[in-house]
Amino acid sequence: MAEVTSVAETRPSSHRFRRARNRVPVWHLIWLVLAALVFIVPIYSVVQFSLTGVQAGQSPFHWYLTVFDDPMFRSSFWLSIQISLETVAVSLVLMVPTVFWVHLRLPGLRPVMDLISILPFVVPPIVLVVGLLPFLEKITWLFVRPEVLSLIYVIFALPFLYRALDAGLRAIDLRTLVEAAESLGAKMPRTLLRVILPNLRAAIIGGSLLTVAIAMGEYTVASLLEFSTFSVYTYTIGTSTAYEGVALSFISFIFVWGAMLSLYLLGRGGRNAAAVAITH
Amino acid sequence: MATIELRGLRRTFGSVVALDNLDLDVHSGEFVSLLGPSGCGKTTALRIVAGFEWPDAGEVLVNGRDVLGQPANKRNMGMVFQAYSLFPNMTAQHNVEFGLRVRKESHEKRAKRARELLELVGLGTAMDRYPRQLSGGQQQRVALARSLAIEPSVLLLDEPLSALDAKVRVQLREEVRRVQLELGITTLYVTHDQEEALSISDRVAVMSDGRVEQFGTPAQIYNGPRTAFVANFVGTMNRLEGTVVSSEDRVVRCGPVMLSVPDPTFNHPAGETVELFVRPEDISLELLSNGNKPAPGLFDGRVTSLTFLGPVTRVGLATDLGPLLADVSSAVALDLAADTVVAVRLDSTALRSIAR
Amino acid sequence: MALAESGIQSAVLVGSAPRKRSRSRRWALLGVLPFFAYISIFLLIPTGELIVGAFRTANGAFTLSNLADIFHAPYPQAFEFSLELSALSAVMGGVLGFLVANAVLHHGVPRFIRPAFVSFSGMAANFAGVPLGFAYIATLGTLGVVTTFLQHLGLNIYPSFSLQGLFGCALVYMYFQLPLMILLMIPVIEGLRTEWRESASNLGASSFAFWRYVGLPVVTPSLLGLMVLLFGNAFSAYATAETLGVSNLVTIDIANLINGDIAVNPQDAYALALAMIVIIVITIIVYALLQRRASRWLR
Numbered sequence: 048m049a050e051v052t053s054v055a056e057t058r059p060s061s062h063r064f065r066r067a068r069n070r071v072p073v074w075h076l077i078w079l080v081l082a083a084l085v086f087i088v089p090i091y092s093v094v095q096f097s098l099t100g101v102q103a104g105q106s107p108f109h110w111y112l113t114v115f116d117d118p119m120f121r122s123s124f125w126l127s128i129q130i131s132l133e134t135v136a137v138s139l140v141l142m143v144p145t146v147f148w149v150h151l152r153l154p155g156l157r158p159v160m161d162l163i164s165i166l167p168f169v170v171p172p173i174v175l176v177v178g179l180l181p182f183l184e185k186i187t188w189l190f191v192r193p194e195v196l197s198l199i200y201v202i203f204a205l206p207f208l209y210r211a212l213d214a215g216l217r218a219i220d221l222r223t224l225v226e227a228a229e230s231l232g233a234k235m236p237r238t239l240l241r242v243i244l245p246n247l248r249a250a251i252i253g254g255s256l257l258t259v260a261i262a263m264g265e266y267t268v269a270s271l272l273e274f275s276t277f278s279v280y281t282y283t284i285g286t287s288t289a290y291e292g293v294a295l296s297f298i299s300f301i302f303v304w305g306a307m308l309s310l311y312l313l314g315r316g317g318r319n320a321a322a323v324a325i326t327h
Numbered sequence: 328m329a330t331i332e333l334r335g336l337r338r339t340f341g342s343v344v345a346l347d348n349l350d351l352d353v354h355s356g357e358f359v360s361l362l363g364p365s366g367c368g369k370t371t372a373l374r375i376v377a378g379f380e381w382p383d384a385g386e387v388l389v390n391g392r393d394v395l396g397q398p399a400n401k402r403n404m405g406m407v408f409q410a411y412s413l414f415p416n417m418t419a420q421h422n423v424e425f426g427l428r429v430r431k432e433s434h435e436k437r438a439k440r441a442r443e444l445l446e447l448v449g450l451g452t453a454m455d456r457y458p459r460q461l462s463g464g465q466q467q468r469v470a471l472a473r474s475l476a477i478e479p480s481v482l483l484l485d486e487p488l489s490a491l492d493a494k495v496r497v498q499l500r501e502e503v504r505r506v507q508l509e510l511g512i513t514t515l516y517v518t519h520d521q522e523e524a525l526s527i528s529d530r531v532a533v534m535s536d537g538r539v540e541q542f543g544t545p546a547q548i549y550n551g552p553r554t555a556f557v558a559n560f561v562g563t564m565n566r567l568e569g570t571v572v573s574s575e576d577r578v579v580r581c582g583p584v585m586l587s588v589p590d591p592t593f594n595h596p597a598g599e600t601v602e603l604f605v606r607p608e609d610i611s612l613e614l615l616s617n618g619n620k621p622a623p624g625l626f627d628g629r630v631t632s633l634t635f636l637g638p639v640t641r642v643g644l645a646t647d648l649g650p651l652l653a654d655v656s657s658a659v660a661l662d663l664a665a666d667t668v669v670a671v672r673l674d675s676t677a678l679r680s681i682a683r
Numbered sequence: 684m685a686l687a688e689s690g691i692q693s694a695v696l697v698g699s700a701p702r703k704r705s706r707s708r709r710w711a712l713l714g715v716l717p718f719f720a721y722i723s724i725f726l727l728i729p730t731g732e733l734i735v736g737a738f739r740t741a742n743g744a745f746t747l748s749n750l751a752d753i754f755h756a757p758y759p760q761a762f763e764f765s766l767e768l769s770a771l772s773a774v775m776g777g778v779l780g781f782l783v784a785n786a787v788l789h790h791g792v793p794r795f796i797r798p799a800f801v802s803f804s805g806m807a808a809n810f811a812g813v814p815l816g817f818a819y820i821a822t823l824g825t826l827g828v829v830t831t832f833l834q835h836l837g838l839n840i841y842p843s844f845s846l847q848g849l850f851g852c853a854l855v856y857m858y859f860q861l862p863l864m865i866l867l868m869i870p871v872i873e874g875l876r877t878e879w880r881e882s883a884s885n886l887g888a889s890s891f892a893f894w895r896y897v898g899l900p901v902v903t904p905s906l907l908g909l910m911v912l913l914f915g916n917a918f919s920a921y922a923t924a925e926t927l928g929v930s931n932l933v934t935i936d937i938a939n940l941i942n943g944d945i946a947v948n949p950q951d952a953y954a955l956a957l958a959m960i961v962i963i964v965i966t967i968i969v970y971a972l973l974q975r976r977a978s979r980w981l982r
Contacts, residue, residue, distance in 0.1 A: 070791055071786075071789050071791040071792055072789075072890075074782075074786075075785070075786035075789050075792070076786070078779065078782040078783050078785075078786045079783060079786050079787070079792070079796070079800075081779065081783075082779065082783040082800070082861060082865070085779075085857055085858065085861055086803055086807055086858075086861075086862070088822060088829060089815075089818040089819060089821070089822045089858060090818070091828070092818070092821045092822035092827060092828035092829060093817075093818045093821045093822075095821070095828045096821035096822075096826075096827070096828055097821070141717065141718055141721055142718070144714070145714070145715050145717070145718040148711070148714040148715055149715060152708075152711040152714065153708070153711050153712065153714075153715065156715065163722060163726075165967065166726060166727075166730075167726070168915065168919075168963070168967070169960060169963050169964055169967065170726065170729075170730050170960060171919030171921075171934075171959070171963070172919075172921065173919070173921045173934045173937050173938060173956075173959075174733065174919075174937070174956040174959050174960060175726070175729055175730075176941060177729075177733050177736075177937060177941065177952045177953060177956040178728075178729030178730055178731075178732045178733035178736070178956070179725070179729040179732075180941065181732060181736070182724075182728070182729060182732065198725060199725060201721070201725070202722075202725050202726050205722075257809075260809050264809070264811065264812050264813075264814070265812075266812050266813050266921075266922035266925075267921050267922055267938075270938075271938060271941050271942070278812060278813045278814070278922070281813045281814060281817070282813045282925075282926060285813070285816075285817050285820075285926070289817070289820055289821075289824070289826075292817040292820070293817045293818070293820065293821040295814070295817070296813075296814035296815075296817035296818050296821070299810075299813075299814035300810060300814060300818070303806060303809050303810050303814075304806050304810075306809075307802070307805045307806040307809055308802065308806070310805065311798075311801070311802040311805055377881075377885060378884075378885075379881055379884075398884075399881070399884040399885055400883075400884045400885070400886075400887050400888055400889060401887075402885075403887065404885065405885070406881075406882070406885040408878045408881070408882065409878075410878075411876055411878055412876075412878035412879065412881075412882045413882075414879055414882070414883075414896070414897045414901075415879075415901060415979075415980040415981075416897065416900040416901050416980055417896075417897075425883070425886050425888070425896065426886035426887055426888075428896070429883075429886065429887050429888045429889075429892045429896075430887055459979070470882075473882075473886065474885070474886075476886075477886055477887060
């Protein structure tokens with residue numbers, strides 16, 4: 048009898064204890080909920096806000112419809128898309144061969160590259176504009192073309208693209224790949240295209256998505272050089288009609304969300320720190 | 328000092344059975360090793376005792392009292408991990424003092440105890456070093472001292488030497504045993520290294536698939552393996568298959584050779600197939616002069632390989648009983664070469680039989 | 684011993700064929716020429732330009748008066764607000780980010796929480812600038828959803844609260860500071876070995892004692908380093924604050940000078956920009972020092 052009770056007591060006690068161990072302390076839950084609120088409340092508010100202030104008889108999506116009808120919306124959106132794609136193209140053409148070459152032939156230059164890749168943080172957009180203006184004012188033909196934004200955004204994208212490419216090249220045995228290709232008679236440009244690029248696919252796509260996110264969201268330089276990009280348009284509209292600005296904010300959110308989600312699905316975990324572009 | 332009893336421990340991870348009704352008694356002051364291949368459940372058993380894992384069923388009794396209801400930090404057990412367990416932000420001394428610090432012992436008492444223990448493990452001069460300034464062996468010494476500082480009821484060691492160089496490993500295992508004997512502390516030691524287990528334990532529990540295959544003194548385990556698993560896992564064994572010819576006379580026929588098995592535990596009916604095990608060191612070889620037949624009781628074998636192991640040379644033989652390994656003194660082995668035909672003598676007192 | 688040997692070997696190797704090597708290296712350097720030319724035109728020369736410009740009058744003569752202007756109204760107030768805002772948002776984001784990263788990694792938390800927080804953080808860290816400003820106007824502006832919700836509860840946050848104020852602005856910055864901290868802190872906390880936690884527990888320490896004696900001391904350099912990074916991140920922000928209508932921020936003063944809005948001395952833009960670079964360089968140096976300190980214990 049005594050034995051039976053002792054066994055009956057032990058088993059639940061050990062079970063109870065395991066459950067107690069796996070129980071998450073309350074304060075952990077508090078922090079998680081708090082962070083979730085910080086993330087979600089503004090988005091909820093954006094959706095809610097953009098559907099209010101509508102007069103009777105109008106569509107609940109009035110502000111979105113108004114914005115879509117504005118020809119400036121379309122032109123600014125397309126301008127930003129165009130600038131983003133140009134930024135990606137220039138960045139890739141400039142960076143991929145360079146980083147590849149440094150890894151292959153000039154590994155001694157890597158510290159220099161690392162240093163240059165943090166310079167855009169040292170010189171934030173607003174500061175860079177101060178230094179660039181005197182130079183740009185001298186070459187007017189470039190100054191008035193929106194392509195100038197792409198050329199500047201390449202600098203902002205540099206740290207992120209460099210890091211993605213650097214990590215991608217570190218992960219593969221570059222020298223062996225190149226030697227194998229050369230021993231099969233491939234010349235260098237062909238090697239770069241056919242052998243290295245496929246191995247860098249993830250790094251290139253990831254870096255490009257971040258570049259797009261940066262170029263789409265950039266406001267500082269675009270507004271100071273007086274180009275009507277999407278974020279400049281959002282600012283202008285929003286300061287006159289807050290509802291429309293908030294609706295545009297939601298459209299930006301969907302855009303960034305899509306870019307980052309594809310980036311996350313592409314990277315699956317790892318390198319999460321690389322997935323941050325700073326566009327304020 | 329304390330006793331440890333494991334009663335019917337069962338633990339599954341999904342469909343994998345890590346512990347299958349494990350029972351084990353460790354006497355007070357005893358040094359017991361859990362020996363087995365990776366995945367046999369030995370570490371799970373140790374972690375259950377320490378309080379980092381919980382069984383699905385069963386009990387862990389320390390001094391007769393169930394400890395499963397206590398969290399790890401209330402069990403007062405000392406544990407040494409495989410590696411890298413020292414706190415990187417503390418010197419050796421502060422690492423050792425840690426358990427006393429959380430117990431709010433006085434500064435003087437802590438420092439005194441840390442010095443004593445570090446001297447006990449031979450590191451009296453390295454008290455102010457940080458873990459990264461210590462070698463792997465020294466780190467494990469500090470970890471041992473740290474686990475002893477709290478005057479634990481039992482000492483648990485989870486493969487503490489497996490990350491170290493071979494030479495340090497041998498040196499340190501003797502040190503662990505010396506300290507254990509000096510303090511007389513009940514110790515449970517997990518290892519996959521049979522030489523380690525046999526050389527320092529009072530008793531060894533050989534584990535496989537979550538169960539204890541055999542529990543006994545190193546000599547019992549080495550000389551009298553009771554299951555085929557133990558025979559194969561511990562040391563090197565020659566395995567012969569044979570049929571019992573006579574039960575009373577304990578005669579087994581292996582191929583063309585009749586072997587008498589003096590093992591008193593032999594208890595198999597005639598006609599049964601049994602496995603016989605004999606260690607390489609229990610086989611001796613005699614050189615045959617050209618064309619001679621071996622003497623009665625011996626059989627011939629052809630040398631297939633010679634592996635120099637220092638004082639002895641391990642000789643691979645092809646015989647009528649199948650391939651055999653024999654250890655002979657390296658001086659004797661100088662006369663051997665591949666394809667030399669020799670007379671093989673089995674020390675029949677060393678033969679062990681296990682029913683199939 | 685092994686090190687010394689390899690050192691000698693490489694010295695011998697370098698000595699054996701110096702000429703050939705340097706020549707092929709010179710050719711190889713041609714390959715990175717376009718990159719360095721680009722960087723020079725769009726980054727290095729403009730930076731040099733503004734550093735020189737800080738010491739020049741509009742006519743190109745040397746002067747220290749631009750730099751001296753930093754200490755005259757309204758700039759000291761702008762620097763004060765910029766620094767306070769950066770510090771507050773760095774501390775808020777840093778502390779909460781640390782707590783969240785630690786909570787996300789707790790073994791009892793459901794599996795899906797981690798990828799959910801990581802992917803959402805990646806998104807949120809990039810949702811900044813103008814859209815973020817409007818998002819918060821929709822949330823906590825005078826007509827914001829949360830503002831009106833609190834009004835229904837009888838809680839009037841205005842006029843004591845304002846999105847242009849220190850706390851309001853820091854709250855907005857949290858939207859990119861917090862996720863950045865979470866992303867960067869997760870690997871740091873993962874660097875705390877299970878063996879350390881288990882050893883501490885085995886030696887009688889509670890979870891609190893583990894954090895007090897081991898966990899916090901080990902992660903503190905990383906924690907401080909990342910907070911310094913957040914500080915720099917907030918310090919160089921412009922678009923978010925501009926959208927919120929913040930008036931006295933260094934970046935906003937620079938923008939106004941560029942636009943010629945308050946053109947007392949347009950050359951002041953160079954001086955302010957230089958001051959910003961100096962402050963950011965200091966934060967990066969402090970960050971690097973703390974990182975080096977952190978790597979002593981972690982990994």
